[in-house]
Amino acid sequence: MASSAYGSTLPWAEPSWYTGRPTPYYKESHKRLRDAVRQWCEEHIAPYTEEWVAAGAVPPSLYAACAKAGFLVPIASGKAIPKQWSNYPIIGGTKPEEWDGFHDFVLWDELMRGGSIASLFIGLVVGAPPLLKFASKQLQDKIFPEILSGEKRICLAVTEPAAGSDVRNITTTAEKTPDGKHYIVNGEKKWITNGMFSDYFMTAVRTGGAGAEGISMLLIPRSEGLRTRKIEVIAGPLSSTTYVTFEDVKVPAEYLVGQEGQGFRQTMVNFNHERLWIAFQAIRGCRIALNDAFQWAIKREAFDKTLIEQPVLRNKLGNCGRKVESLQAWTEQIVYELEHLSDAEGARILGGTTALLKVQAGMVCKYVAEECLKIMGGLGLTKTGQGARIEAFYRSVPSYVVPGGSEDVLIDLGVREALKLHRQAEKAKTKL
Numbered sequence: 001m002a003s004s005a006y007g008s009t010l011p012w013a014e015p016s017w018y019t020g021r022p023t024p025y026y027k028e029s030h031k032r033l034r035d036a037v038r039q040w041c042e043e044h045i046a047p048y049t050e051e052w053v054a055a056g057a058v059p060p061s062l063y064a065a066c067a068k069a070g071f072l073v074p075i076a077s078g079k080a081i082p083k084q085w086s087n088y089p090i091i092g093g094t095k096p097e098e099w100d101g102f103h104d105f106v107l108w109d110e111l112m113r114g115g116s117i118a119s120l121f122i123g124l125v126v127g128a129p130p131l132l133k134f135a136s137k138q139l140q141d142k143i144f145p146e147i148l149s150g151e152k153r154i155c156l157a158v159t160e161p162a163a164g165s166d167v168r169n170i171t172t173t174a175e176k177t178p179d180g181k182h183y184i185v186n187g188e189k190k191w192i193t194n195g196m197f198s199d200y201f202m203t204a205v206r207t208g209g210a211g212a213e214g215i216s217m218l219l220i221p222r223s224e225g226l227r228t229r230k231i232e233v234i235a236g237p238l239s240s241t242t243y244v245t246f247e248d249v250k251v252p253a254e255y256l257v258g259q260e261g262q263g264f265r266q267t268m269v270n271f272n273h274e275r276l277w278i279a280f281q282a283i284r285g286c287r288i289a290l291n292d293a294f295q296w297a298i299k300r301e302a303f304d305k306t307l308i309e310q311p312v313l314r315n316k317l318g319n320c321g322r323k324v325e326s327l328q329a330w331t332e333q334i335v336y337e338l339e340h341l342s343d344a345e346g347a348r349i350l351g352g353t354t355a356l357l358k359v360q361a362g363m364v365c366k367y368v369a370e371e372c373l374k375i376m377g378g379l380g381l382t383k384t385g386q387g388a389r390i391e392a393f394y395r396s397v398p399s400y401v402v403p404g405g406s407e408d409v410l411i412d413l414g415v416r417e418a419l420k421l422h423r424q425a426e427k428a429k430t431k432l
Ligand SMILES: Cc1cc2nc3c(=O)[nH]c(=O)nc-3n(C[C@H](O)[C@H](O)[C@H](O)COP(=O)(O)OP(=O)(O)OC[C@H]3O[C@@H](n4cnc5c(N)ncnc54)[C@H](O)[C@@H]3O)c2cc1C
Pocket: 155, 156, 157, 158, 159, 161, 162, 163, 164, 165, 166, 190, 191, 192, 193, 194, 233, 241, 399, 402, 403, 404, 405, 406, 407, 408, 409, 412
């Protein structure tokens, strides 16, 4: 029997399991997490979001408050929380051993719903995993306590003015000093999210010759010769998109992440979770838009009827609903599969699929944002009032489409990866 509904009961405004329908994926700990994140955001974020967005910044104390509330450890971990982090708080009282990819999904779904603070953690989501997966224990033991306590912050710096999709051709150099104790870094990085307030830059650098094999990952502390300048972008007023310049920045050699020459592979592996995480947020963005569009369509009258009484309007909403629910189901399938595969197999089998999921998320966002904006009429173009969340969502759509791998590039990658799997499977058959 279905249990009672949680949150909005408007169609597709919440995931189906929130309405009390049966689910194979979500258990008590997921519900506890959902309740805790929603309550925390409603208390600490929602009342202040408008003020912070207008100011373009949050109070400096907020990040430490997020650490204390138990957000940082799961955000830095993604799908599994390492045993060595069991002493840190986790939001919702979730035990580290319980944490899975569905908790990650729920956390991001609710953070996205909770207001604009989600963008404060982007650097942590994409910058921490290379440190956790590939760095030496010494480096992890030094850096993570600072980051997980909220004292210091990290971001990921791969893109350059002349190399975005084409990571193989980055030109920022890191040259070893003659005594081998340091790297000297020179170059520029562009569109680095959270860069303005980061203390550490997880940076793709060239330590060798041309191409992918010459790329390494180096953790660069903010220090002499590293300068940051804000770039204004259309969405994410709190995400602090940044231009970073390195001029003879001296970095201890122990800050190399893994071995020289592994930076390209590390960057590609890192993209898989980033793309899944973009889909998590896209889905909630669509649900928020649907919630607000439904509310409006039910009460607004035009030509002697409410909007919802007009078949054309119902057609728009129905098309949005089916797209969002399909996206949710595909995302859950991938999360489930990743839960049952090793990290290496997950990357091999699902890298291309995750790229296509991210493309689909962007396309669904484009569709839903535009349809919901039209349903709102003039309110859909208005930054305050009942259309404000739809107006903001509409502006944010390109940030689901370009960062994390641009749409056209990822479709092509998805097909190439699918063909690779096909060839591997055929080869395995002939060996039998
Ligand atoms: C708001 C924002 C935040 C970002 N945050 C970060 C961050 O934190 N860290 C970081 O390292 N980077 C970040 N980026 C960079 C982002 O990942 C790149 O912008 C993205 O990968 C595209 O690279 P590009 O802008 O150089 O476009 P290009 O690589 O110059 O491509 C331009 C367009 O050409 C097309 N194209 C190019 N190559 C191909 C191809 N082979 N096949 C088909 N089409 C192609 C695509 O349509 C693409 O959109 C961010 C970008 C933005 C806008």
